[in-house]
Amino acid sequence: MASTPAQLGGTPVLILPEKVTRYLGRDAQRMNIMAARVVAEAVRTTLGPRGMDKMLVDSLGDVTVTNDGVTILKEMDVEHPAAKMMVEVAKTQDDEVGDGTTTAVVLAGELLKKAEELLDQDIHATVIASGYRRAAAKAQEVFDGMAKKVSKDDVDLLKKIVSTSISSKGSEIKGGKLVDIIVEAARQIVREENGKLKADRDKIKVEKKIGGSSSDSQLIKGIVLDKEVVHPGMPKRVENAKIALISSAFEVEKTETDAKINITDPEQLKSFLDEERKMLADMVEQVKKVGANVVLCQKGIDDMAQHYLAKAGILAVRRVKESDMQKLADATGGRVVMSLKDLGSSDLGSAELVEERKVAGEEMVFVEGCKDPKAVSILVRGGTEHVVDELERAVHDGISVACVAIEDGKVLPGGGASEIEVAKALRDYSKELGGREALAVNAFADAIEIVPRTLAENSGLDPVDILVKLRAKHEESGGEPMGIEVVSGEIVDMMSKGIMEPVRVKLQAIKSASEAAEMILRIDDVIAAGKTEEKEKGPGAEGGAGFE
Numbered sequence: 165m166a167s168t169p170a171q172l173g174g175t176p177v178l179i180l181p182e183k184v185t186r187y188l189g190r191d192a193q194r195m196n197i198m199a200a201r202v203v204a205e206a207v208r209t210t211l212g213p214r215g216m217d218k219m220l221v222d223s224l225g226d227v228t229v230t231n232d233g234v235t236i237l238k239e240m241d242v243e244h245p246a247a248k249m250m251v252e253v254a255k256t257q258d259d260e261v262g263d264g265t266t267t268a269v270v271l272a273g274e275l276l277k278k279a280e281e282l283l284d285q286d287i288h289a290t291v292i293a294s295g296y297r298r299a300a301a302k303a304q305e306v307f308d309g310m311a312k313k314v315s316k317d318d319v320d321l322l323k324k325i326v327s328t329s330i331s332s333k334g335s336e337i338k339g340g341k342l343v344d345i346i347v348e349a350a351r352q353i354v355r356e357e358n359g360k361l362k363a364d365r366d367k368i369k370v371e372k373k374i375g376g377s378s379s380d381s382q383l384i385k386g387i388v389l390d391k392e393v394v395h396p397g398m399p400k401r402v403e404n405a406k407i408a409l410i411s412s413a414f415e416v417e418k419t420e421t422d423a424k425i426n427i428t429d430p431e432q433l434k435s436f437l438d439e440e441r442k443m444l445a446d447m448v449e450q451v452k453k454v455g456a457n458v459v460l461c462q463k464g465i466d467d468m469a470q471h472y473l474a475k476a477g478i479l480a481v482r483r484v485k486e487s488d489m490q491k492l493a494d495a496t497g498g499r500v501v502m503s504l505k506d507l508g509s510s511d512l513g514s515a516e517l518v519e520e521r522k523v524a525g526e527e528m529v530f531v532e533g534c535k536d537p538k539a540v541s542i543l544v545r546g547g548t549e550h551v552v553d554e555l556e557r558a559v560h561d562g563i564s565v566a567c568v569a570i571e572d573g574k575v576l577p578g579g580g581a582s583e584i585e586v587a588k589a590l591r592d593y594s595k596e597l598g599g600r601e602a603l604a605v606n607a608f609a610d611a612i613e614i615v616p617r618t619l620a621e622n623s624g625l626d627p628v629d630i631l632v633k634l635r636a637k638h639e640e641s642g643g644e645p646m647g648i649e650v651v652s653g654e655i656v657d658m659m660s661k662g663i664m665e666p667v668r669v670k671l672q673a674i675k676s677a678s679e680a681a682e683m684i685l686r687i688d689d690v691i692a693a694g695k696t697e698e699k700e701k702g703p704g705a706e707g708g709a710g711f712e
Contacts, residue, residue, distance in 0.1 A: 204273020233266030262564020295604020324662035333558035397474035577658035579647025580616025
């Protein structure tokens with residue numbers, strides 16, 4: 165529907181350019197809701213341990229096989245602005261808690277579907293948005309009330325949380341060892357700040373290498389560098405390593421300004437080169453003097469310096485990433501120094517072993533056996549590139565939920581149990597509330613049941629039967645932890661089955677989904693600028709800004 169020029173005394177007044185596409189009122193709402201729901205439907209079949217995978221092929225022909233919600237949405241080339249908002253929901257969920265991305269998007273899509281039914285009953289979008297806000301606040305209260313405590317020393321419980329998270333990633337076949345590795349890594353990096361536990365997932369470095377199988381993955385109590393030792397004459401293995409972490413270049417400093425040196429005599433050239441060599445020899449001498457036998461450098465190492473380091477029996481690695489330098493400092497207890505002049509013996513880190521090893525045909529340097537490291541590495545192995553990539557995503561989700569559970573110390577039953585409990589509480593709340601907002605709260609209660617409904621559908625179970633059974637169980641006293649056991653199709657106690665999720669995953673999913681749904685609902689006018697002449701010549705030029 166193009167914009168119509170206003171009439172003034174018979175003369176048309178053009179307010180918007182000719183190529184602008186404009187949608188008003190219900191048309192705008194219907195179109196935005198449809199676009200957002202299409203995105204939610206795209207990822208819905210991936211939810212749960214029996215969810216299916218998606219194969220995504222980009223414009224270059226690169227293939228990604230995954231059922232990770234945020235990865236699917238990032239790889240999809242989404243054009244519609246309302247659909248892009250749904251992609252943002254997944255990204256926010258991933259950044260904040262690292263898991264529950266599919267749940268958040270599916271919930272947002274279902275909230276919009278229920279809102280459309282209310283709009284068709286002539287209930288105003290503002291009333292629906294207000295009701296959704298109240299329902300989201302109430303849902304968060306219910307989640308908090310249902311939560312059970314978990315501590316960082318409760319290893320079995322943490323393993324169950326991680327297992328629940330990674331079971332949907334197709335890695336459950338050999339998930340046992342991965343779960344142990346993830347929990348041990350998360351517990352290793354915990355530190356206390358102002359009386360609160362802090363587990364920064366960025367302190368766990370994940371390195372992936374094709375070859376072997378997922379059961380060959382390992383935890384290194386230290387850092388793995390995808391680098392090789394710089395000089396063939398250097399030792400490939402150093403025990404009881406004293407590690408110098410240097411962020412500046414290991415070479416003769418160049419002047420900041422352009423300088424010209426006139427040499428008129430071969431003797432002058434010789435003395436000039438001798439001086440350079442002496443400076444490099446002094447730098448290596450400084451490293452030896454403080455007692456370092458391993459040098460890890462963020463920038464380059466001069467060829468001559470490499471020769472001197474090799475002669476001194478010092479293992480050196482160059483061009484280590486800045487983020488890795490910081491992790492090395494956390495793992496080894498060393499300090500990253502800007503200049504060699506500042507290097508003292510107290511700045512050195514320590515590790516039982518620094519060794520170059522061949523992994524999948526490529527050299528890697530292992531810094532391991534660190535004493536109480538505050539940064540660790542997980543080396544992920546898998547048979548093919550796609551398997552390794554998916555395992556890496558599973559490990560990322562597992563690490564995230566373990567860290568979040570340790571920080572918050574609260575978990576909820578999975579398998580749709582907490583959603584059914586929230587839906588029940590919201591229906592009771594709507595009776596207290598009354599008025600038109602009560603309809604929106606009821607719609608929210610129906611929408612949140614999409615999680616158990618989808619889990620049932622994706623497992624080949626009858627969603628109506630399952631929902632009826634679940635509601636009946638939750639009406640009984642002590643029925644809060646009852647959820648779907650997708651393998652048998654039975655309604656069982658999720659906590660005793662070990663199917664649980666951190667509270668923060670659910671809270672963030674509710675927040676992100678309800679806020680996105682409210683924002684899309686409140687749009688009643690879409691004005692889309694026409695494409696420029698340049699773009700029109702390219703492929704897919706028809707339609708303004710992806711609205712057609």
